[in-house]
Amino acid sequence: MNSLAHYARLWLAGARYSVIRTMMFRADFIMWSLVELFWMGVNLLLIAVVYQHTNSIAGWGPWEMTLIVGTSMLVQRLLMGLFWTNLFEMGRNVRSGHFDFFMAQPGSPLFMVSTRKIDLDGFLNAPLALAVVLYAAHRLGLHPSGAQIALYAVFVICGLAIHYSTLLVLVSLVFWLQSAKGLEGGYFGVNEFSRLPREALRGVAAVIFVYTLPVIIVTNVPARTLLHGVEWQPALWLICAAVFWLTVAVIVFNRGLRRYSSASS
Amino acid sequence: MLAVLNKYRSIFVVGLQSNLVYRWNFAVRATFSLIHLAFVFVLWGAAFSGQTGIGGFSLRQTLTYFVMMLALQFFISAMNEDYEISEEIRNGLINQFLLKPINYYLYRFSLFVSARLVSGMLALVPLLLVLPLLFDKLVLPPFGWNYLFAIPALVMSGLIQFTIAYCFGLLTFWFLEIQSFIILSLAVETVLGGQVFPLDLFPKWLYDLSAYLPYYYQMYFPAALLTGRITDQAYALRGLCIQLFWVLALLAVARLLWSRGLRRHTAVGG
Numbered sequence: 001m002n003s004l005a006h007y008a009r010l011w012l013a014g015a016r017y018s019v020i021r022t023m024m025f026r027a028d029f030i031m032w033s034l035v036e037l038f039w040m041g042v043n044l045l046l047i048a049v050v051y052q053h054t055n056s057i058a059g060w061g062p063w064e065m066t067l068i069v070g071t072s073m074l075v076q077r078l079l080m081g082l083f084w085t086n087l088f089e090m091g092r093n094v095r096s097g098h099f100d101f102f103m104a105q106p107g108s109p110l111f112m113v114s115t116r117k118i119d120l121d122g123f124l125n126a127p128l129a130l131a132v133v134l135y136a137a138h139r140l141g142l143h144p145s146g147a148q149i150a151l152y153a154v155f156v157i158c159g160l161a162i163h164y165s166t167l168l169v170l171v172s173l174v175f176w177l178q179s180a181k182g183l184e185g186g187y188f189g190v191n192e193f194s195r196l197p198r199e200a201l202r203g204v205a206a207v208i209f210v211y212t213l214p215v216i217i218v219t220n221v222p223a224r225t226l227l228h229g230v231e232w233q234p235a236l237w238l239i240c241a242a243v244f245w246l247t248v249a250v251i252v253f254n255r256g257l258r259r260y261s262s263a264s265s
Numbered sequence: 266m267l268a269v270l271n272k273y274r275s276i277f278v279v280g281l282q283s284n285l286v287y288r289w290n291f292a293v294r295a296t297f298s299l300i301h302l303a304f305v306f307v308l309w310g311a312a313f314s315g316q317t318g319i320g321g322f323s324l325r326q327t328l329t330y331f332v333m334m335l336a337l338q339f340f341i342s343a344m345n346e347d348y349e350i351s352e353e354i355r356n357g358l359i360n361q362f363l364l365k366p367i368n369y370y371l372y373r374f375s376l377f378v379s380a381r382l383v384s385g386m387l388a389l390v391p392l393l394l395v396l397p398l399l400f401d402k403l404v405l406p407p408f409g410w411n412y413l414f415a416i417p418a419l420v421m422s423g424l425i426q427f428t429i430a431y432c433f434g435l436l437t438f439w440f441l442e443i444q445s446f447i448i449l450s451l452a453v454e455t456v457l458g459g460q461v462f463p464l465d466l467f468p469k470w471l472y473d474l475s476a477y478l479p480y481y482y483q484m485y486f487p488a489a490l491l492t493g494r495i496t497d498q499a500y501a502l503r504g505l506c507i508q509l510f511w512v513l514a515l516l517a518v519a520r521l522l523w524s525r526g527l528r529r530h531t532a533v534g535g
Contacts, residue, residue: 025442028442028445031445031446031449032445032448034445035445035448035449035452038449038452038453039452042452042455042461045456045461046461046462049462049466049467050308050312050462050466052466052468053312053316053319053320053466054312054316054319056314057308057311057312058311058314177289177290186293186297186300188301189297189298189300189301189304190300192300192301193304193307196304196307196308196311197311199311200307200308200310200311201307205303205307
């Protein structure tokens with residue numbers, strides 16, 4: 001319990017530092033918020049353009065697809081707000097030797113590396129992503145129950161855990177490779193599948209992106225919960241996948257940490 | 266003249282060597298881009314389900330367009346050039362070029378060409394490996410004028426890509442942090458360059474408008490020529506003329522930013 005309070009205090013100290021720093025560079029903050037907003041617009045534009053030429057994608061109509069895309073953006077904004085900068089900088093710090101700093105911090109290196117900074121612009125756009133979900137639900141005439149909404153939130157958190165873990169695994173490869181530059185591209189590539197309905201994938205693609213790398217269920221399970229109520233089999237799969245990937249990420253990070261020998265050059 | 270060429274040839278060779286150090290990163294990046302290609306195949310395959318064409322093009326033509334886009338991206342896109350230029354200005358490394366008989370634009374351009382040569386060749390490896398799987402899903406137009414037009418279009422696309430990145434890098438003379446400008450511009454380029462969807466799927470008025478912007482000529486124009494999405498020769502010729510205009514306009518902007526930026530620049534230390 002004491003340990004939990006200790007880490008909560010550390011996280012709050014990091015959050016306070018991030019807010020102060022963001023307010024020091026207000027123009028930058030506005031600019032980055034616009035950047036994230038624009039990228040969200042790009043995702044919605046793709047849906048709008050495709051549905052100008054077709055009525056259905058794998059049986060999903062435009063507003064059902066918007067619900068999936070909105071959920072994907074929500075998970076993504078939370079990831080950007082909480083973890084992205086920290087993990088992105090980890091790659092650079094391991095290479096330059098600045099990672100030493102995190103080893104000397106009063107907490108687990110993984111916690112310190114993952115939570116040192118918070119990106120307010122990611123948080124600012126998370127409510128907008130949620131607004132997209134709510135608007136799509138409104139256009140679909142959905143009236144979800146309290147339990148459906150609560151489960152939607154739980155599944156979004158599971159999705160966040162899966163995304164965080166896969167990103168951590170990718171960035172941790174920097175302990176073995178000369179540089180992790182470009183590896184984040186792999187994450188973005190895989191994440192694109194989170195904007196697709198499960199029914200669009202068949203054969204090998206379904207095995208890879210639904211079961212092995214569960215990016216599809218990260219968005220499909222919460223979206224389907226709002227649309228049709230909870231479906232326990234995929235929901236349990238999502239929860240198990242979150243636990244599994246978190247475990248793998250922690251193991252890979254710790255193995256990498258053993259290889260770390262300060263500055264490489 | 267030969268001495269000048271030799272100077273930049275040496276920079277090009279050094280660029281090749283330093284980029285080859287990161288060959289695995291390029292190879293990994295190219296392999297990961299196949300994941301994007303898989304997404305494209307799934308999305309457009311599902312969108313085409315039950316339809317023979319979208320925007321007047323078949324599924325095979327659309328998929329060919331995206332494969333071409335992917336390949337071209339590694340040969341002509343600016344990747345880290347803006348950040349590298351920004352770093353050189355911020356760290357004062359640029360000072361050495363002010364004292365030497367080296368044109369900074371040509372220096373950076375020589376490095377850009379060498380980097381794209383390495384990344385392009387490495388990107389071809391995973392693409393060629395999966396090509397047997399994709400072969401029956403792709404279709405190229407028969408050999409004709411469009412391939413000949415594509416050669417100058419590709420050269421000018423590379424110039425536009427690099428010069429835009431160069432200009433963003435030079436903004437460091439005015440702004441300490443330019444990353445947000447770059448990412449915002451990247452989002453605009455990604456959409457209006459036709460990387461998210463072929464621009465001809467836009468409503469006609471928007472497509473016509475986009476054809477006057479430089480982004481259209483960064484990627485979409487050469488890819489559309491090579492994949493048969495532009496079939497009117499007069500329209501393609503007009504496109505080449507507009508592309509040339511943008512090359513010259515961007516070079517003028519780059520020159521202006523360089524001369525104005527240097528007035529603000531302070532070289533400290535030795």
